[in-house]
Amino acid sequence: xxxxFMIHKPYxxxxxxxxxxxxxxxxxxxxDLYSVPQGTMAVGRLDEPSEGLLLLxxxxxxxxxxRSKKYEKEYYVQVxxxxxxxxxxxxxxxxxxxxxxxxxxxxLPCRVQLxxxxxxxxxxxxxxxxxxxxxxxWLSITITEGKFRQVRKMCAAVQxxxxxxxRVRIGAMHLNDIPNQGILEVSAFKD
Numbered sequence: 001x002x003x004x005f006m007i008h009k010p011y012x013x014x015x016x017x018x019x020x021x022x023x024x025x026x027x028x029x030x031x032d033l034y035s036v037p038q039g040t041m042a043v044g045r046l047d048e049p050s051e052g053l054l055l056l057x058x059x060x061x062x063x064x065x066x067r068s069k070k071y072e073k074e075y076y077v078q079v080x081x082x083x084x085x086x087x088x089x090x091x092x093x094x095x096x097x098x099x100x101x102x103x104x105x106x107x108l109p110c111r112v113q114l115x116x117x118x119x120x121x122x123x124x125x126x127x128x129x130x131x132x133x134x135x136x137x138w139l140s141i142t143i144t145e146g147k148f149r150q151v152r153k154m155c156a157a158v159q160x161x162x163x164x165x166x167r168v169r170i171g172a173m174h175l176n177d178i179p180n181q182g183i184l185e186v187s188a189f190k191d
Contacts (some may be wrong), residue, residue, distance in 0.1 A: 002057065002058045002059035002062065003036075003037055003040070003057070003058050003185065004055070004056070004057045004058075004059070004062065004185065004186050004187070004188060004189055005034075005036060005040070005055070005056040005057070005183055005184065005185050005186065006053060006054075006055055006056075006173055006177065006178050006183070006184045006186055007030070007033075007034055007053075007054050007055075007056060007178065007182070007183045007184075008051075008052065008053070008054075008122060008175060008178050008182060008183075009030065009046050009050075009051060009052060009053075009054040010033075010051055010122065010123075010124075010125070011049060011050075011051045011124045011125060011126060012028055012048060012049070012125060012126065013028045013029065013030055013032070013033070013048065014027055014028065014029050014030070014048055015030065015042045015044075015045040015046050015047075015054060016029055016030065016031075016042065017029055017030050017031035017036070017040070018031050027048075030042070030054075034182075034183050036056060036183075037058060039058050040056050040057065040058050041056065041057060041058070041060070041063060042054055042055070042056055043055040043056065043057055043062075043063045043066045043067060043170075043189075044066070044067050044073075044146055046167060047149060047152075049165070050165045050166070050167070051122055051124065051164075051165070051166045051167075052075070052122070052165075052166040052167035052168055052175050053167045053168060053169065053170055053173065053174070053175040053178070054167070055170060055173070055189060057189075062189060065189075066170065066171070066189055067146060069144040069145060070144075070171075070191055071144070071170055071171040071189075071191050072142050072143070072144055072169070072170070072171060073142065073143055073144070073146060073167060073169070073170050074140060074141070074142040074167070074168050074169035074170075075140070075141045075142075075143075075151050075165055075166060075167050075168065076115070076118055076121075076138060076139075076140055076165075076166045076168050077138065077139045077140075077141055077151060077155060077162055077164070077165050077166075078117075078128065078136050078137070078138050078162070078163045078164035078165075079136060079137050079138075079139060079155055079160035079161060079162055079163060080134070080136060080160065080161040080162075080163055081134065081135060081136070081137065081159075081160060081161075082135050082137055083114055083137035083138075083139055083160055085114075087139075087158045087160055088112045088113065088114060088139070090157075090158050091110070091112040091139075091141065091154055091155070091158060092109060092110060092111065092112045093109055094106055094107040094108055094109050094110070095107055095154050095157040095158060096157060097147065097150065097153035097154060097156075097157055098153065099147065099148070105147060107143070107145070107147070107150065107154055108143070108144065108145055110141060110142055110143045110144070111140075111141070111142040112139055112140070112141050112142075113139065113140050114137065114138070114139060115138045115139065115140045116138065117138050118138065118166075120176070121166065122166065122175070124164070128163050128164055129163070136163060137160075139155075139160075141154070142169075151165060152165065170189075171189065171190055171191040172190035172191060173186075173189065173190055
């Protein structure tokens with residue numbers, strides 16, 4: 001019997017439970033926060049400075065399905081500067097991002113919209129910055145793919161550096177469904 005979980009991954013944690021690296025004691029892992037069954041894996045990842053909804057499962061087949069283009073992934077993104085409709089248009093059509101080693105990828109068209117600063121955000125241990133450092137804007141970006149650091153690279157491609165990135169939704173599962181920004185066991189993932 002496989003088990004499935006929705007968790008809130010806070011800022012500053014790696015999307016894994018343990019590490020065998022020499023300097024592992026200097027990093028924070030999900031295992032420091034949540035107790036899950038042996039063999040549980042993260043479905044996709046959020047990088048260390050990213051936050052939000054992360055799915056866990058003991059079922060590799062389910063993991064592959066959720067990472068497919070069948071499931072939308074929505075992010076709230078705080079960017080440095082004033083985002084304009086021109087930025088939204090470029091991001092929506094797809095942009096060219098670097099994959100490393102001289103390789104590039106044209107992102108698929110996606111949904112992007114300017115949003116007001118979200119009222120209810122997860123607590124973050126490190127402050128972003130204050131108004132003295134200039135204006136910021138918020139975007140909602142919904143993609144169906146998931147290249148390495150894709151949303152950050154997309155925003156950089158249109159000269160909008162990311163200050164904060166929060167995954168709020170995967171399919172029909174929302175970060176707000178998790179009580180107290182912790183962990184919630186579910187019978188199945190919903191698309």
